Amino acid sequence: MFDLPKLNTKDVVSEQEWQLRIDLAACYRLVAHFGWDDLIYTHISARLPNTDHYLVNPFGVAFDEVTASNLVKVDLHGNIIDETPFQINPAGFTIHSAIHEVREDAHCVLHLHTNATIAVATQQDGLLPLSQYSMFSLSSLSYHGYEGLAVNDDEKQRLQQDLGNNNHLLLHNHGALTCGPTVGDALMRMYDLQRACEIQLLIQSSGQPTIKVPQQILDGIYQQANVVHSGKTGGQKAWPAMLRKAYKLDPSFAS
Template identity: 75%
Template sequence: MDPVIELPNTSLKGKVSPEEWERRVDLAACYRLVAHMGWDDLIYTHISLRIPNTDTYLVNAFGVAFDEVTASNLVKVDLDGNILDDTPFSINPAGFTIHSAIHEVREDAHCVIHLHTNETIAVASQKEGLKPLSQYSMFSLASLSYHGYEGLAVNDDERKRLQDDLGTTNHMLLVNHGGLTLGPTVSDAFMRFYDMQRACEVQLMMQAAGQDVIPVPQSIQDNIYAQANVVHSGSTGGQKAWPSLLRKAWRLDPSFME
């Protein structure tokens, strides 16, 4: 049996700016929460976060599972995926292609979450895509785009098509591939993915039941986004929910803050 490879445990706390450390903690918590939700895909898929007032980004180290991510083992890169800090880790350049394409054209996209959940793949690959069948779907449908499958995201030519398909939307379903959300903070991007994931789960459950379903009337669809802003006291509700999610991550395993 191969020996267990221990991860380095050198802490960067106090060695980076307070602003960067705060972002590292938030992003590490997000990775742990994604793993807890069962949305991870071994060492694959990525969540990236911009460091304030810079053109540098944090992303997971290649080969580190989501439930092993810590604030210190996140890797700092530039828009081209070049590693900028002294770290024993590498990143998956192909995995950062989608993220860098979005960060390049969306100044508001400080955080980008791209995951391969079964449910987002299934709904993204249906001809009619996400339908207005639940309250959760309303939050995504107001700002949803699609991107067709072109194989592994390693072709630079695909970047422009991805950017054009995304436009100004905050939710994307990638056909045959998965889901993507973005936001000005980790909390916003996480809440957007949570709502989209739940919407896809509910739609598939309704379809599996084989019964006629009642779609949400268009008049309510047109008004739900404004209602959501009032209820959530913000664009996603992530700002309100995030402190409780940080506490959950702490209860699950506080090592994400190391």
């Protein structure tokens, strides 16, 4: 049994940073609760307001072990800022740093390898307009081709170009990414994308013909979805409930 070092970061950071640490740690715990984690791999990062510093998970720590105190503060190049016994996975931060570098609005970036998102990202036609959940994602979705492990800096520019101004990204043969102005927005966008992919796979596995949504309705729903996910509603409305859920599951994340 290897116990994790116990840290108390609350006394050495600002109140604003501590609240962000709580939100991000809660997000890691919720991702683990939903079964979207991948052992110690994949990442959720959050930008500290008015800085080029970011919080990310310590490498080697499971998502259900992440706490507000053991999150690691890094710069855009993955250099660790504050003293900590933990390291980060520089390769894993490559994707996040690419998005943070060009998207001022993307204060939180969530990248996962779930079965459903990998399966749909690998299909030739990608995500289809088969459910209401897919409408939320399709209104702001793009794709990025597979280039092997995301460890090369020269892939960053292509990743940035592929995401553009969208908030949902399916990475072929790899997984999914969402971003948002808050942790709650990024999480709820991933929730919609994950559900859309799960439902698509269920429908396809049934072998039954699908009901097509008329294009004029699709266009109207995409407009509505963009309003819902503009940052005024959506994740920010749902986040307080999700935070309460995280406390009920295990309040240790807030330590």
